[in-house]
Amino acid sequence: MTTISSLGTASMAAVRQYLRAAEAKGVATASLLATAGIGLTAQTPDDQRIDGARFQHFIRLLVEAADTPILGLETGDFVQPGSYSVLGYITMSCATLGEAIQAIVPYEKLVGDMGLTRFDLQGDTMHLVWQCAYTDPLVRPHLIDNVIASWIQYARWLGDDTDTAPIEVRLERPSPGAALEAAYTGRWGCPVIFGADDNRVVAARRLLDIPLRQPDPSLRRTLEAHARHQMASIQDDAALLTRVREAIRHQLLQGVSRQDLVAADLHMTRRTLQRRLNREGASYQALLDEVRQSLAADLLIHTDLAIADIADRLGFAAATSFHRLFRQRTGQTPTDFRRQHQD
Missing domain, CATH: 1.10.10.60 (Homeodomain-like)
Structure with missing residues (x-):
């Protein structure tokens, strides 16, 4: 029997990252939030949950309003520790980048049910693989771009601008066109393969040992x-x-x-x-x-x-x-x- 799976829930922290990107592009979002059935005010806590279908609907409306094929990539520029809810603050208190990365898998549900992460070590490389759960064909490539771009940008921030550039990035989404591929390689500083079998960041294993700014085991x-x-x-x-x-x-x-x-x-x-x-x-x-x-x-x-x-x-x-x-x-x-x- 074929069924269409639930999209679970998402945190308001995840919504706010998209709102910051929209504000920077001059896109009005109040009507988009209302249409998607998302009630959000300045007092709404980041860990409040919304239905995943509403979040997917909001992203679709935002993509249509922004009218750019790389909106998901651009939203990665607006990642903050709060974008990951309490997971973001856990990563900030880790001693190394490796500890922060390995905290993703057990706690990523706090950000939302947008997908699942797998972490692998292969020789002198590490692999972060993300499987997208969202089904809307318009939303899916932007969500993939957002997650991968946020990872790379956030790792750069955690490492205090140490060189954390990946070896390569693989995306299952199709290319946005040759003219726009440079936006990916320019941000990530590595080759990007479109139409891949999965969504994957491949980086040097040595990056796991990069010390973070303020490790605090007690916190x-x-x-x-x-x-x-x-x-x-x-x-x-x-x-x-x-x-x-x-x-x-x-x-x-x-x-x-x-x-x-x-x-x-x-x-x-x-x-x-x-x-x-x-x-x-x-x-x-x-x-x-x-x-x-x-x-x-x-x-x-x-x-x-x-x-x-x-x-x-x-x-x-x-x-x-x-x-x-x-x-x-x-x-x-x-x-x-x-x-x-x-x-």
Whole structure:
């Protein structure tokens, strides 16, 4: 059975990095945030979470407004320790660049569920590999650029401008065009391979021993304890989201989609359910849309039902509403999606 996976959550710290880049380019973001359903003020804490689908939608809107094929690369210029939430402050308290890099894997979820990092040592080189979880074909290359560019820029900052240039960078995204490739090599000071099998920074192993500015083992232990507490909280909320998705799916298969019935299935009131979803930066409607799309993908691939009938089964008032949501989340029309997967 084919399903479209959840995009998890993202921290407000990650959103703010994009906002700084947008401000520098003169792009107004208030309307983009509102359209994506992201409520953010100066008082919003960096570790507050939002639904990953909203974050992906915001990046899409920003890419369209900025109208540049290298926006993701440019956002890397605006990385700060706070961009990585508490993980950023953990890395600052490490003794060496190697310690900071190895802190990424266990705590990267605090920044968001945008992807997964793997760290490998191969002879005299080290490899940081990142697997992107976001699915929007317009957003994905910019997100890849952002993550890799932020890594390289942040390592340069942590090393106090010591030469931390990679040996090479590999990107699965296609080239933005020969005229723009120089923007990558100019920033990173190394060859960049586009259309690669994965997203990878290859650097000299000796960089792991670069000393950082202000190592503080005591502070690091305190921050890591805080990070573990946050991770546990995120996992508890993720378990709730999984249960809500399962309850919604069960209802849709019965031809209904009511929040009060979902809450009752989870032995809580509708108000309590909404409060717990809000704490995770999620909403019942966003989860409903996600499950609808997952079921839609199955029905499009494995049945010959007309698209209008699929829309009706999933509780849409009109086929046009189903068409609009499906295209917004996948970048494809239901017809194109069915044709591609059935072929």
